Structures are given as structure tokens and as C-alpha cells.
Amino acid sequence: GVLAAGLLAAVASCSGDGTDKITFGISVPTMSPGWIALAVAEKQGYFKAEGIEVLPQFLGSSGNVLQSMTVGRTEIGTPTPEALLPAIDKGQDVQMVYQWTRGPVQSFAVLPDSEIREVDDLRGKTIGVPDLSSGVKQLADASVSQAGMDPEKDVRYLSVDVGVAAWDALNRHRVDALMIWDTEYAAMENTGAELRYMRADGIDDLFSTTFAANREWSEEHPGDIEAFGRAWTKATIWASENPEEAVKVMWELYPETKTGRDEEDLLEDHVNILKAREESVLLGDPEVSGTWGEYDPDAVRKWVDFATETELISPGLDVDEVYTNRFAAAYNAFDPDSL
Amino acid sequence: MRAFLPLYVLVGVLAAWQWLPEELGVPDFIFPKFSLVVEKFTSVETLRLLLSNSWTTLFEAFLGLVLGAASGILAGFLLAESDVLRRAFYPYLIALQSLPKVAVAPLFVIWFGFGLAPKVLIVALLCFFPLLVNTMSGVMGVDANRLDLFRSLCASRLQVWRRLLLPTSLPSIFAGLEVAVVFSLLGAIVGEFVSADSGLGVVLQQQQNNYDTAGVFAVLLILCALGVALNQSVAWLRRRVLFWQTANK
């Protein structure tokens, strides 16, 4: 009884009081080079310089992040749109506030010698996805539909997890193609795997993981959001310019990520993964255009339309309500050369 | 009055489930109230979906339970029988148990493919241990006089096993079974989480993903009901089989 009470007390005290502490809920289970900006911003003091303290929480999936946001345990979360839009549709009062991955992170992959050349060739084939329920599969469905096939009948899905299991399934021809995402493919290639990628035309604009915040909180703490976004931007830039340093920073702050091969190989591997993620993060060169974290209204509309079409959400969701660009100027308000 | 306590508790639990979330202002997609969950069971389509997937999960759980329980009981007798065997193999069996199922599930998928096998094996692995330990513990508790009786009658090891140790350890084995039968469901779900094309675990993930919390709760409710039903079947069986234990109370 006493113990339980103690635990609950501990729980109560760790839920932030909201001034300068921001709990950042992340939709993957663990730290990875794809999220290296987090480590960099911390280590380089970008968060501190902005007067905020960020408490990162790896929550495993977008759903968990969103739920955590509803009960106010997480201020800023990193859902994917296919999880976020239905939540908004169901009445969760959240808003996209920072455009992070500006394009899709996932694509089909096949072995180099596969007879599958384009998405059309997938007819009658088996596609490996991390699990049958993930957003990955929804986008796979969409891609297959784009190519004029019926995802229910013309292809088969098999859940193959990620990592070794997924690679092994492809390699042993238990599946004909994989549908996973950038950083996972990079990790596979790091092990010497050779992959050939394909993407359906129609889903090019469907950006992936993005940052969202509780609307009420963001109205009360606009400064915190701006501070966070600016620090994140700085870290992203720094990491893209100093990838090796960035990886070492990650190792330092997250020592458990430094495991596996010897240090040099691992450094190369992690830089590769980081680079893979940057393809979507740096898409359209936001540095040049000064549009870090800013949403392209058309891209958002495409997403909402797509979600409506695929019955993820009911028709009539107001596009302007799901995102805001009002903090975007602040994200870009710094001197890149000062980094 | 006291006889009605179970009923009161039931009503209380359901009432709390119905009213508390609303009272506390918890949104439906975080903790849906009871009526919303019940609604899930009113659509024929949903019912059919739940039914067919429950069947898959139950089947995996059942196969794994039979496999795990049978080998657990057998191993329990073998290890209780011989000190040498116990010292030689028990540590490895414990080691096997200490492998987190969530971590080995992907390995199982690699080794055993995507079919029934990995799920059944995970269930078996989870059910094996309670029966192993409880069988051993039951055998240890055998009355020394009865053992002497059998020894004096020159009973073979198999006879001692069948006519003395088995009945003696049955109460303990049944306790193990009561635990294992519930764990078998958990194991099937873990297996389905990693790789499956049907089963309640898949439905659960899909509904989580669709933000259909009431659906998630409906599946959890089904799992609870299955767990209770399985457990109570074992308890019922125990009362039948262990008549001499309940009768003299």
C-alpha cells in the first residue's frame, strides 16, 4: 500500500507542470539515427538556449503518442498523418505544428534480381509489412490501388516485423516485396543487403511523421512550441553538416545505441541511416526556402482527401483545422551561420 | 444477502464503467464507456469478424497449451524423479523460460515461418513452465509413508508415477493449469502481434491503429471472457477429478 502510494506520488510529480518542461512523445520504440536531431539539440544546448527542457519519451507507435497527448502526459508528439487524422476526426483536439518528414518515408523494396520492376508487377505477389495494422500497410494499400489493383484481392500481405526478420523473409523469398521505411532499409543495406526501391506515383505527396501539439496547450505556450521547433531545426542543420559528430553525440547521450560492430563500421552505418532519413526531412531544401517546419497547404489537403477516400476519416474534415503554420516563421528565425 | 454479493459486484463494476469515464471527463477514445463497447457487439459484421478471429486465437492457444502442458507435466515428473536429470537440465529449462517472448517472437518467425507454428510455440513456451514447476512441487510433497507403501510393493517407477505421484500432484498440476490456460491466451496474442494474418491480436492492433478504442475494449472484453471461461473449465474439471480433496471439507 505504502509502496503503491509512493509510486503514484512519483508519477504525479513527473508529469510536467507545463512552464518550461516539454514532454516529447516519439512514435518509435527506441532512439535511432533517424531521430538524431533530438540528441544534437540536447547536446549542443539548443533546447537550453531557448529556455526549455525537453523530456523525450519513446512510446513505440503513433497511437500511443496520441493517447498520451490526450491525457496531457505529452505536449508535443510525433504521429504519422494516417494516425493523426482519424484522431482529430474522432474529436481529439490536436494540431500539426511542425512539418518534419516532408515526403513519404516508405517505399516498396525487392531483391535486385527480382522480376518485379514496378508497382504493377506486384499483382498476385506477397508483400511483407511490419504488421498488418500499421499505417505502413494503409499506404501500401493506397499504392497498390494507384496502380489499378484491388489491395484486398490482387496482393497478399504478410506481417514480417522489421529488422532481421523482414530482411530474412525477403531474402528467403517468403515474401516477394517489402513495404517498410527509409531508416529500416538503410539498416538492411548496412548489412550488405542489396535492395531495389519502387514507389507509386500517387503517394509522393503523402508526407510522413510530423509534429503535433495539443491545441489548448499550444495556445497557452506558443513560445514553447516556437522554441522547440527552432532548436529542432538548428539541430537538424547541424546534424546534416556534421553527420559523424552527430552520431557520436547520439552515442554519448544514448549509449545503448552504440552496439554491434566496431566503432568505425557502426559510425558509417549510423551515418547512412541518418542520410536516409534526411532524404525526406530535407526534401525541397527548406534551408534555402526558409520553410523549416512549414506545411504546404496542398500537401495537407492531399492527405485529408486521401484519408477521406480510404475511409480513414469521415468526409468533411476541415483542412485548415488540422495544421497551423503560425509558428513556422519562428522556426526559421535564426542565423544558420551561427551554428 | 451475502449470496448476492457476486451480483452486486457485477452491477457495481458495470455501473462504474458506464458512468465513471463520463463523470471524470475521460474522452471515449481513451476509455470508452460500457455502452459503447457493448454496441460493438450489436453489428452482425463485427460479430462475425470477432468470432472468426477469436476462433483463430483460441485454436493457437489451445494447441500451444496442450503441447506446453503435456511437456511440462512430463518434464516435471522426469526432473522430480532424478536428481541428476534435474541438475543437468533444469537450469536450461529455466533459461529457456527467461527469454522474453516479445523478443524471441521475431526469431521464432524467422526459424519457423509465418504459419501456426511460431504462435503455438510461444504459447507452449509460456505454458510449459507453470506446469513444470507445479508438477515438481506436487511430487515433492508426496507423503513419505505412501511412497514406502509403493516401494514395499515393489511398484515399478511407472506404477509409482501413475498410481501415486500423479494423483498426489494433481492439485498442484491443476493450479499450474489454471495459470497456464490464462497465459495461453496471452502467448497467442504476443505471437499474433509479431506476425499473423488473423486472430484477436491482429484485430486488436487494427483497432488500435484505427483509433477505435471501443473496438479495442471489445476485443479485450472477449479476451477476458475467454480467459474466465477457460479458467473456470479447468476449475470445474479440478473439482471433478479431485473429488477426494473437496469432499472431505
Add this chain to the structure above:
Amino acid sequence: MRAFLPLYVLVGVLAAWQWLPEELGVPDFIFPKFSLVVEKFTSVETLRLLLSNSWTTLFEAFLGLVLGAASGILAGFLLAESDVLRRAFYPYLIALQSLPKVAVAPLFVIWFGFGLAPKVLIVALLCFFPLLVNTMSGVMGVDANRLDLFRSLCASRLQVWRRLLLPTSLPSIFAGLEVAVVFSLLGAIVGEFVSADSGLGVVLQQQQNNYDTAGVFAVLLILCALGVALNQSVAWLRRRVLFWQTANK
């Protein structure tokens, strides 16, 4: 000869682990041979990492075990004591157990925060049931004559509990503990898989990320070792406490 069986088995297992993967042409990142796993333990840095994370996991497992076991034993006695209580509450406890931990772990994180609490609770939930069932089963097996003795001495319920039912059910409780102590590790890992910043579950996932299968096996090896050590501690304790059971064999 027979006394050396454990040693032979150990050597056999390790030899198979070392040579079989190569013989069968299994790639290292699917099933690394033993020497590769051992190598993991040669770097001071890795060792330090493993040690500190083992500590986290052990701590969670231990807290949860204490919480779950204590409440399981207590509930076991209460439910064994009263038929009405059992009928009123046992089904809910089973229902609670039937909730797949992998599915409720995220809910726990949301309800109880990111700290120790959700992991400890998952562990407690997992450990609760074996002890509940085994305590109840142990109490049921009490000798009717001994119960009459206590009744004839007008012993209070608490006295019957403390001086008769507790010692009587100790063998069964220890069997439950032996199971629970191993499950406590599994629970901690499940909890860490959902949300954690340290612990063997985190290391495990990182290694999976890095395709460091040898590292995964190293962590699994540690978990096995911890499981065996915990289980053997309980077994050792049992032999001490249950001296009257082992002595007359």
C-alpha cells in the same frame, strides 16, 4: 559418471551452439555462434552498458515481483477463506489476467506515466496470478484433521492463517514464486519495450535495430542467467524454509 552429466550437457550445448550454425550455413545475423556472443562480453564498455541496464531491469522486476507476489498471496488467502468473496471477485481477477500485457502496456504508460510505475505494474500483474492460484490451491489442500485441531482450539481466523494455512500452502506458494520470479523478468522487458530510457529491453531493441544479433543473444544470455539465478535463489530459500518437507525424504 552420472554425476558429471550436468557438465557433459553444458559442454554439449555450448559445442552445438558453436558449431551447428556454421554447419547448417545459418548466417551470423540470424543465429550467431557462441564465440561471437561471448565476444560481446569482452569489451569493458559493453559490459558496463549491460551491467547498468541489467540493474534497471532487475530493479523493476524486483519491485513488481514483491508487489505482485504479496498481493497475490494475500488475495489467495482471502479468496480461499470465503466462498462468497471468491465467487464475487475471482472472475474479475482472472479477467484482469487475461488482458494481454503487450496490449495493455501502452495503456499503463498513458495512465501511470513514463517512470518506473507502468513497468512495475506490468510485472506485478504478471506475478500476481501464479501466486494467487497457487496460494488458493495450497490452502485447499490443508489436512482436515489439522483444521479440526485449530478449530477445536478456538483459533482466530488470523491464527489459523498464520500458523496453519501459511505453512501448509508454503510449498505451493514457493512453486508459484519460482514461476513468478522468472515471469517478472519477462514483464519488465515487455514494459521496457513500450516505453523506457534504460533497461535490457531497450538494449535489446537497439541491438535489433543495429542488426546486432550477437548482441541480442548476449542480452538474452544475460536474461537467462538472471532468470536461473533468481529461480535458484527461490529454490534455495524453499529448501531452507520447507525443511520439514525435504528432511523426511
Add this chain to the structure above:
Amino acid sequence: MTSRVGIKDLEITFTRSGEQPTTALSGLDLDIEAGTFLSIVGPSGCGKTTLLRAVAGLLELTGGSVTIDGDQVAGPRRETCVMFQSPTLLPWLNVLDNCLLPKKLRGRVQPVAEERATELLVRAGLKGFEKKYPYELSGGMQQRVALCRALGTDPSLLLLDEPFGALDAMTREQMNLDLHEMWARQSPTTVLITHSISEAVFLSQRVVVMSPRPGRVLEIIDVPLPDKREAPVMAEEAFARTCAHIRSYFTKGERNVDG
């Protein structure tokens, strides 16, 4: 420190669903005056133990009533002490702790209680076995421990179910004398079940002879001997006569044990 027991029209039937019920006792009447030493003899399986357990409040009656000092017996009572037919020692307690169990259940064990128990054990020939565990004792030794446990409680109603069944003649005689002495000193109402007719006569003021199942009282025999009993009593003619009278019940019919 003594209790009066009244048994009226007692019936006890054991039923197991789907089986023929067994009527152990039926229409049994018996009054035991306060402070009496009463023995019960009867064929094996006639319901002696059942009667004892009914008086101890350990059984639900299916008919009739049992009263102690005028109160209906509804459950075990503090002033009653039972020694069961089997020793029923707790395997996790050593001999001394087994003896002290009743005291422990009634509060803290005073050093004087421990001395008392040790003394009883020594008188029972168990010196040096205080720290041994039950499984290290012979059958007769276990029985003696159980008796010591019962005698240590100073009850006002003492119920003994074949306390000396596993003892040799001499130990038994010695224990008989000890029991008599204790009864003479504190005169608890004592009910003794025994298969030894001479023991019954030697120790009791009254002997109840029971019929085969369903058990009833055949006769209540007043023992025509002085209250103070010592070994020479057994040589008296009245002793032999009473024994013979009781024995006649057991040899009357040819084979009337059990049904």
C-alpha cells in the same frame, strides 16, 4: 473448572450426494455430570469418535442436541480440549512447540508454560526429544506428544480419543496413572474413548457401552471403586467383576462387529 454435558436424542448422519447415507449415531442420550471421569467403549466404527466430535462442537448435528453447562453447543468452545485419534502434529513445529501450540494460540507463552510442557514431556518419557520434529518420532511417541499437548491446556472438559492406543503396556500404565493424578487434582470433566476395558474401568467413574452402528448407549455402568485409583485397585474383585460385565457386551453375539 468443570463442565456438565447433556446429550439429547443425538443423531448424526453422513451424506454424500449420490451415495447411501451412513447413520453413525441415532437417538443417543447421555448426561455427564460436572467433574466426572467417563469412558466410552464400543465396537470399532460404532460412532465413538463421532460422538466426541459432536461434543467438541466440530460436527453439525443432524438431529437432537448437545449442551454444555446448559448452553447449546454451536461450535468449538474455549474450555473444551480434544485429543484426536490420530496424533495430528504439525510437521513444521518441533515437539516442544507442538505441545505449546494451544498456549500460543491463547496469547504469549510464559516461561512457566514452557517449563510445564517440558515437565509433561519428561513424564511421558520424551526427555531429549523436545527439539526433534514429528517425523523423527515413533508412532507411540507422537501419540504421547499429542497427549501432552492436550493435558497442557488445563481444560474444564477434556475429550480423549484412544490416547493410549499405540503404547506398550508399561508406558500405558504409567500414562494412565499420570492422567488419573491430573484428573484427581483438577477434576475436569473427562471423556475417554478406549478399547481397553480394564483401562476404562481403572480410570473412570462411569463407563458407557455403545452399540454397533448406528451408535446408541447400551448401558452406563457405575464403577464401584473408590475415587482414588492406584495400581492395587486392579486386584480388587469389584474391578474384575466390572470388567467382566462390560466384556460380556463384546462376546454376547457371535460376530456382531459392524453391521
Add this chain to the structure above:
Amino acid sequence: MTSRVGIKDLEITFTRSGEQPTTALSGLDLDIEAGTFLSIVGPSGCGKTTLLRAVAGLLELTGGSVTIDGDQVAGPRRETCVMFQSPTLLPWLNVLDNCLLPKKLRGRVQPVAEERATELLVRAGLKGFEKKYPYELSGGMQQRVALCRALGTDPSLLLLDEPFGALDAMTREQMNLDLHEMWARQSPTTVLITHSISEAVFLSQRVVVMSPRPGRVLEIIDVPLPDKREAPVMAEEAFARTCAHIRSYFTKGERNVDG
């Protein structure tokens, strides 16, 4: 169908680590000729049960040797049958199945074996209880079931540990006669532990008197009675004289029960 038992310099000591060892038997010599009926009497705790268990091959000897028909006893033997001091019935078997257990362990139970067991049960006064379970029986009834179980096995060496301790005088006498009759018919070598001196003399050809612990043989008394025993034998002078002789061992010292 009979066995010769030889016991040489037998010593049995029980040790528990950290405790003082108990020497139950020391330097015990005894030869039992094939087909003899031999009884053992001695104070409670003197080592009778221990001796029986050693002969049955259930104990590891700490010294000396036990042979049956010249073979060293290394474990339980098929031709030996033991009846233990406590009934040791299996609670999950009914009375008849408990009796048939030895047969079951030796192969399929023939209908004739079942008839035989039923008959034994009837002779033991347990008619109508064949389908009851042990907890539904009185102490004495359980003991009779255990005896029926032992007698049903037709052993060539029969070891009985206080088989009649919980029986009333009359049932006991009847069972004595039954046992004697069975022995006379099949003459297995029989070792009977009893606390009843008259029972020992009535049934046996020889009576062994044991000393208090550590148990040794004090005297082996040949019973000067004809091999065929019937109730009138007890009236003979030789019977009374032998009983008195044995009893003298139990009354010699003042209080020499146990240590």
C-alpha cells in the same frame, strides 16, 4: 512360500545434520526360521518399527546385515508384504480398490482377486463399505482395510506393525483368529509388532522382547503352546505363565520407558 530371515549385528542410526544422531537399533541379532510366527514386543520408541522397515528393505542400514533366504536385503522384495503402523490408504481410491492395490501393481486384477478381497473385507466387518472412501471410515475401520490389503497379497514374509492397535477387544479377537487361520493355512513367515502381550503369546511361536532404545533383543521366548491356537488356549496355564514372564520385562524397573 516361506522365507528365512537373518539379522546380524544390525545397527540403525538416524542423523540429521547439525543434530544429535538417534541410534534406534544397535547390535541386534535375530534369526527367524521359515514359516515361523514371531511377535515383537518392546517399549514405545524402542525401534520395533525401525527393525521391521529394515527387514522390509525400506531403510539403509548403518551397520550389520539383514538377509532373507540367505540373500542380503538391498531393497524391497516381491515376496515381502508390510502393513504399516498407520493405515496409509490412498484417499483417491475406495476401500475395495485400496485393498486391490497390490494386485493391481502386479498385473491385471482377476475377478477372483476381487472376490477374495471382498471376502476379506466382509470378514473384517466392512461389508457395505467397499465403495466408500477412506475419509468416510473410522480409525479402526481404516486399520482393518490396511490389514485386508496386506493379507490379500499371499506373501511369504508378512510384516505387521501394530495391526490391531485401534480395534476393540472383540473385533481384535476375531481378527486375531482370522490371522492365525490364514497363517496356519499358508504358513508365511510372519513378524507381528504388538503392544498386547496376550495377543503376542496367543498368536506366536516365538516372542521377541526388545530393550528400550537403542533396541536390542532382550530375550526370545518360545511359546509352549500347540501350533493350532483357538480361544480356549488362553485359559491354559502355560499361556498365563508366558504372558507373566514377558510382562515382567515391562514392570521390572520402576520407570524405564524411553531413555
